[in-house]
Amino acid sequence: MRNSDLQLALSSLGIEERIELAVKLWDSIALDAESQGLGEREQREIVLRRAEHRTDVQAVVPWSQVKASLKP
Template sequence: MSNHPLLKVEISQLSIAERIQLAEDLWDSILDRQDEIELDRAQQQELDRRLEQHRQDPNAGSSWETVKQRLGTSK
């Protein structure tokens, strides 16, 4: 695994739950600075397409609560 100085333990030594929490914490730290995320043209177009699709039919798809239930998580 990585020898990054911030990682005090090998990721493979963490339990599955701890690894999931680490991934969530990492993602949250990125979202806290989302204004720094740059999208390329294709990514922006895809997001625009999905947003328009949602605007046309906001009831399509599943709620976050439903998705969590299907995945068996509680967060």
């Protein structure tokens, strides 16, 4: 499918459908990434993000809250 065809198909979807599609796409990427293992760059990024999280634990917003805020 060409990029322009994909954009046209996506524009015909409603917001909720596009969000659902994005979540499914992201989940499929995550599964592939898990099966391939993490590279050195990704491992460094995880270490960095964990360190940032530990310095400000209160800054975390649970996914359920983020997801609920996206619904109309």
